[in-house]
Amino acid sequence: MNPRKTDKADLEKKKGLYLQIGIVLALSMVWMAFEWKTFESGPSSLGTLDNVVIDDDMIATNRKPPPPPPPPPAVIKIINIVDDKVEIDEIQLESTEFDDDEDIELIDEIDDDEIYNFVNVESRPIFPGCENLSTEEERSNCFALETQRFVLRNFEFPEMAIQMGIQGKVWVEFVVDKSGLVTGVAIVRGVDKLLDDESLRVVKKLPRMKPAKVGGRSVSMRYSLPINARLQ
Secondary structure, X not given: OOOOOOHHHOHHHHHHHHHHHHHHXXXXXXXXXXXXXXXXXXXXXXXXXXXXXXOHHHOOOOOOOOOOOOOOOXXXXXXXXXXXXXXXXXXXXXXXXXXXOOOOOOOOOOOOOOEEEHHHOOEOOEOOOOOOOOOHHHHHHHHHHHHHHHHHHHOOOOHHHHHHOOOEEEEEEEEEOOOOOEEEEEEEEOOOHHHHHHHHHHHHOOOOOEOEEEOOEEEEEEEEEEEEEOOO
């Protein structure tokens, strides 16, 4: 290795100094760039103002407040003078007191057109053939049994209902009037028109019965009859 001519030519000794000087110069230039300010030669133009719009709501006016409304007119009260010598008819009040010895007539108001329920009558209608039974319970059971038997004997299952497989329980309501006739036949809960019409036809054919009794007199009574129309 050839020796250097002189030690002053060795740049390795001043390497750190040159690095610091470079960093300082670079930071100084960056700082000057951020702090550099420029100004224009004169004020800039804001343009021309073409239209001037004035808002009416912002215009201040010196308007006088409106005058207060006039006071309401005074109410004139008209006083009618009434003659205090008017004759008034006296009302005669009858006394409601009665003596213990006085006979009191009791009026039994009974509505002959009222239709009773089977639980509100003293004796229920009697189906023909059930008259000879001794107790009311036996006659009532006989009425229900014979009514069902009559319907079973006379009910004709409609052919169309058989072909269509229509069946079910039809509830029919009827009234045994005070003369013993079956009236007011109606469907309460139906299944089909075919079965409903046949049920109405059969119930209307029920025979005349002895009517129900209330207080020893004949009254009308309503009864609901279930008809179980089933295919076998």
